[in-house]
Amino acid sequence: MAREIALQSIRNIGIMAHIDAGKTTTTERILYYTGRVHRPGNVDDGATQMDYMEQERERGITIMSAATTCSWRDHRINIIDTPGHVDFTSEVERSLRVLDGAVAVFCGVGGVEPQSETVWKQADRYGIPRVAFINKMDRLGADFRQAVQSMVERLGARPVPVTLPIGAEDTFRGVVDLLEQQAQIYHEEDLGATFDLAPVPEEMAAEAADSRAALIEAVAEVDEALMDLYLAEQEPTLEQLRAGIRRATLAGHMVPVFCGSSLKNKGVQNLLDGIVDYLPSPLDRPPIEGCDLADKAPGERTQVRRPDDEEPFSALAFKILADPFAGRLAFMRVYSGTLAAGKVVLNVNTGKRERIQRLLRMHADKREDLQEARTGDIVAAVGFKEIRTGDTLADQEHPLILDEMTFAEPVIYMAIEPRTKADQDKLGAALQAMADEDPSFQIRKDPDSGQTVIWGMGELHLEIVVDRMQREYNVACNVGRPQVAYRETVTRAVTSRGEFERELAGKTNFARVELAIEPGDYGTGIVFANEVDPDVIPAEFVGHVEGAVRQACETGVLAGYPLVDVAVRLIGGKWVDGESTEMGFRNAATGALWDGAKAADPVLLEPVMTVEVTVPPDFLGDVTGHLNSRRGRVIGMQQRGVDQVIHAEVPLVEMFGYATQLRSLSQGRGVFSMQLARYEPVPEKVAREITRLYAGA
Secondary structure, X not given: OOOOOOHHHEEEEEEEEOOOOOHHHHHHHHHHHOOOOOOOOOHHHOOOOOOOOHHHHHHOOOOOOEEEEEEEOOEEEEEEEOOOOXXXXXXXXXXXXXXXXXXXXXXXXXXXXXXXXXXXXXXHHOOOOEEEEEEOOOOOOOOHHHHHHHHHHHHOOOEEEOEEEEOOHHHOOEEEEOOOOEEEEEOOOOOOOOEEEEOOOHHHHHHHHHHHHHHHHHHHHHOHHHHHHHXXXXXXXXXXXXXXXXXXXXXXXXXXXXXXXXXXXXXXXXXXXXXXXXXXXXXXXXXXXXXXXXXXXXXXXXXXXXXXXXOOOEEEEEEEEEEOOXXXXXXXXXXXXXXXXXXXXXXXXXXXXXXXXXXXXXXXXXEEEEOEEEOOOEEEEEOOOOOOOOOEEEOOOOOEEOOOOOOOOOOEEEEEEEOOHHHHHHHHHHHHHHHHHOOOOEEEEOOOOOOEEEEEOOHHHHHHHHHHHHHOOOOOEEEOOOEEOOEEEOOOOEEEEEEEEEEEOOEEEEEEEEEEEEEOOOOOOEEEEEOOOOOOOOHHHHHHHHHHHHHHOOOOOOOOOOEOOEEEEEEEEEOOOOOEOHHHHHHHHHHHHHHHHHHOOOEEEEEEEEEEEEEOHHHHHXXXXXXXXOOOEEEEEEEEOOEEEEEEEEEHHHHOOHHHHHHHHOOOOOEEEEEEEEEEEOOHHHHHHXXXXXXXX
């Protein structure tokens, strides 16, 4: 069967930004101008196509990434609209893992904001080419040049404008296309779907000429073909300039910058042209690499899959969704080969073969059936009995395994219990379904109380989980107050000996273990090293020692929180032939670890957040003083438009309920965002209270 559309005409892109920068509104306009919808939805009206969950429409934010497909200039554009709130960063992470390019949306007033930096770094990690869209040029305080400069200062990027705004704030009426050297004035009556072409306004002629010269120079610096023309003082043709910008963008040497106002229907068509002209097709990305399992030695040999329908099938499942109508949906990116509905694929991670019942092309919560998925496609599949986010799907005869995804550890938790006996049976199934969907949401059983504890990335994250539990799964539940996920570590090096000798069922169990325990580097977790010869402790027991050490570190010695950033070396021990057992070594290692950790001056660690608060100047003093009263450290301030921005670091435990208090302090005009900075030792007075509560529990 011939391809419906050529591979070089496919664009797999994500829309990413800080919360409230206008990602979803921009996506809605893209769908309108490409003819995918007849009228664009607005976030404020709760009528968007992409934010289809009730919670998203009520709060005016994106919670789950949503996929859709549209066409522009005979190109298919597969779009994933990602959340901007820090609590849902995992949605961005897994989307970027499978995309070829991205559109970074920035507010014309705020420029680069905290979550913008986070998603930009995620895109850097995957080497994803980007274009930028400076949105909200109609807002009070909008400053295009300042927003572009913030990309340089805060992202280390090399942004190069390819359009300029005509006017700003309430005088913003169109854009100047620097390549075409024309102005575009949009028609309000058809929501900006059409526009008039006009000469560049006289008052902007010099700025536009200088900006175009800067654009050509920027491309020439990183593109050899244009450099030759530049040195020969020859003006490149439009085709040569576009080709040069494309090469520079794909190589990561520059970021083309567009501008407009999605809400006011201006500038989005230029962005669509930029997606087609400058972002990569699957053919422009490096071939996917994975470990070949055929030789039974994963990781020793690398397999490459080129983006080609004739290659063996390979795909990555990047999102699992419990759909009330279609059942379990697995969103996948096809990297090579083809897959027909009804065929059997191998889930390489589980080793199980699964039959694909249906293939679907998604448009948010709507879907259309497909007979076949081809290289470069992003589709949803129905029929998997067992699948997780990050699983590799492959041809049965040509298995390979792709790198799995990694997600940040949750920083907040709370207890949850069913209200009635009828809810009890449904609670576990509902929680498991949501954990399957969201890899940053975890469920654990408290070993002491037997309570079910849910873990997430923030207050909003867990609030949404509980809300979905009641609405979607019809489970009534009671929840406790959110609690901070503290951690523990050691602050000095010690050596510790553990010995186990006990007669069980007429058999002696003996083992002796000596450990060196010392502080590790931040973020390294538990690092274990074996420094003993096999005649001291045989190799078959060393693995049990390491397993026991890692398990013992899951429960700390101060308040039961996990031990982290600890380096443990096995430096000695003793075994007796016929008497030493696995159980003996596990018990000896556990005792040595706990005794050593107690002697190594353990401390409690708490998550500290980077907080950015934006308030009108009149409330600056009150808000700053309030942050200081919450153990916050103000590390800087800056003016952004007419507002003041406070940069601070505040312990997470002090940020509970902050949204309500900020509204009170600023008469509802202040906003804030935060993200995890690092873990720091808890002040001694606070630590004493936490350990006292733990001891009395």
